[in-house]
Amino acid sequence: MGALVTLELPDDSPILALPWIITFGPLDDDEEWEPVVCGPYERPHALALAESVVADEELMAVVEPLLPRVSAEEIRAEIAAAQIAVEDEAVELDEATVYGDYEDVGDEELIGESARAAAQPRQPPDPAEVRAGVARIAAMLTRSDH
Numbered sequence: 214m215g216a217l218v219t220l221e222l223p224d225d226s227p228i229l230a231l232p233w234i235i236t237f238g239p240l241d242d243d244e245e246w247e248p249v250v251c252g253p254y255e256r257p258h259a260l261a262l263a264e265s266v267v268a269d270e271e272l273m274a275v276v277e278p279l280l281p282r283v284s285a286e287e288i289r290a291e292i293a294a295a296q297i298a299v300e301d302e303a304v305e306l307d308e309a310t311v312y313g314d315y316e317d318v319g320d321e322e323l324i325g326e327s328a329r330a331a332a333q334p335r336q337p338p339d340p341a342e343v344r345a346g347v348a349r350i351a352a353m354l355t356r357s358d359h
Contacts, residue, residue, distance in 0.1 A: 215240050215267030219260065219276040231278040232350040233259040237266065240273045253279045255346040258338045265337035281354060 222228055232253030239246060252259060256276075263274035282288045338346075 215270050215272040215274065217260075217263050217267050217274050217276065219263075220278070228278050229256055230353075231256075231280065232354070233276055234279050235259050235263045236275045236277070237263075238273050238275075240271045253347065253350050254343060255350065258343050258346050261335040262337050262343075264335045 220228070233256045234250055234252035235254070236248050236250050238248035251262070254262065256278075259276045263276050266272065267274045280291065282291060
């Protein structure tokens with residue numbers, strides 16, 4: 214059995230409505246192959262597909278939102294935020310004591326649903342359901358109010 218990693222979000226999070234992608238990669242650091250990125254999907258479809266694949270394979274699946282950025286400035290801002298987050302996490306790790314509150318370190322890491330996914334993998338959605346979801350995503354991404 215593999216591992217599923219995703220964001221733990223409140224039910225009213227606007228991020229849930231975004232398109233989601235799945236990145237499949239090796240579970241073991243000794244394996245070397247290029248990750249496979251699939252999507253975009255609606256979140257429930259992405260989770261169900263990822264759970265279905267990792268239930269039978271020694272793979273890691275990362276399910277994450279696809280954040281559409283329409284300018285180079287927006288992309289640079291996302292990159293800067295990611296770099297700052299890594300630096301902040303490194304500082305947190307350096308400041309953590311050996312027996313400190315390790316639950317606070319890395320809480321933002323995408324581990325929320327991995328235990329639930331391992332317990333009962335969902336049935337993968339029907340391909341027609343996924344195609345309908347992709348059509349809804351395409352319509353959402355092409356709306357001018359976004």
